[in-house]
Amino acid sequence: MINLHALMLFYNVALTGSVTEASKRLNISQPAISAQIRNFEKQYNIILFEKKGRSLVLTPFGQKLLKPTEKLFLLEEQIESMIEDYHKHPQGKLRISGNYLATSFLIPKWASLFKQRYPQVEVEITTVNSQAALEKLTNYESDIAIFGSSEITNHNEPHLHFMELYQNEFKFVVAPNHKYANRQISLEDMVKEPFIMREEGSATRKKLIEVCDLQAVRLPKIELQFNGINEIIQAVVAGYGVSFVSSLVASPFIERGELAIVDVIDVRITNNIVLCSHDRGVLESYIRDFISIAKTVKEAEE
Template structure:
């Protein structure tokens, strides 16, 4: 039994618009034609998709259930259209890379530069999102490569992906060199009494910080300053106030310049795997496989992360 995709498309747009009238305007299709197609679909499959409540048209319980997979279906259709446009607009190819802030600010710039030297005519698009969204973009065919810390990944449907570990990033407590704890060893109880400067709620490092407190049965610190950006967070610590818990990949340059100092908190070691994920390597274009090789060669790989 083949599904009437045109009727499904009309159902989807009516559900989005909230009315046949509005959907008719957006699609430039007459209201009677839309209504007839939806009624025909309902009759064919013996289902009810919409019901009237006053003057409003709302989804039935089954209509709500059907809407989510229908949304995925037409989002995928949109992505296929984008792929076709990219194929015509970028005849030499297009590489779409997505990653979290750490990946796109520290790791990817060098790799992208090395890649462009070899493939100057390939378009490269880089987007910064959180780790979960990076994986989601790859799964939804919105990216060719995703690079992120895998500590926050909750998507179970990754069996079809090829993932490799690029780097193990250690997170450190950092302060200004003039801070009383700079380059000293202290207990986690002492550290958590200090004012902290952290990224916004929802960030991986902030979540891990509170998890460390829970594991060690100590009170969580007060977040006295909060920023949406990691660079802003570090700059505030460099200026001399408070403590932060940050990636060593980010902090290392400041530590080398003696703008930051590390605090050795007894018994606390937290590492985060940086992974690169793509779809099946055998189906990738050659230039995408070459980018992966550049990333692998630039950072030592200790072990593969298989799905």
């Protein structure tokens, strides 16, 4: 069996860049750290560090070993955190990660219904991008992840369960008195209008860029930029500019007559919203119930 203690010493020396700093961090003497790392190298006939001046640097093999070692001790931290949560929250703790759309417009209602049923269960909701939401679930840092499936580069995880919730279409929206409200126009005409969008790197903004690239149309000028969808909607409702937003977000405003759709020719972009969890058989009953609540709400809306 591999010497995990020696690996932990190697990891801390690699992180801090010196035996001295690792010694302070771990409260273990420098000679003890050096001796155990040397014994580990000797046992497996490898060299992990080499001296350059007064510094220790990783050898190529040491660099290669660092990444899986990092994963190993991050997993250890996660296990410790799970045990701590178990003692801190005897009635349970539900950790949900989701993209901005999910945590702003979907999860709040589900979480409210859940807390009415499970008032003693702690609920922690984290907003991250879609890729990070999936990674947090994969790394057991969350129990449920909700995100846009098309924003994920790789989700072929056999131990995860995916449930499609919504087919989310992106829409161009304007104020009801805008000249293009409820009209069909070309993308070339649409992009001449001042746009209100989220920050660079947001999923919706990436979708808009993809649409323009696909039709070889110049990118619109972003006249106003916000970090939140609500702010964008309110700015468009107030009568300035246009935006490209999720239909899930825009629908209530359209139904109330506060926004209008612009039908842009040959632009049909969808992004399925999925709920992802670990295999149902290993989930606590309250996590399964949260998933059931999300499913029930979705079915009631259809």
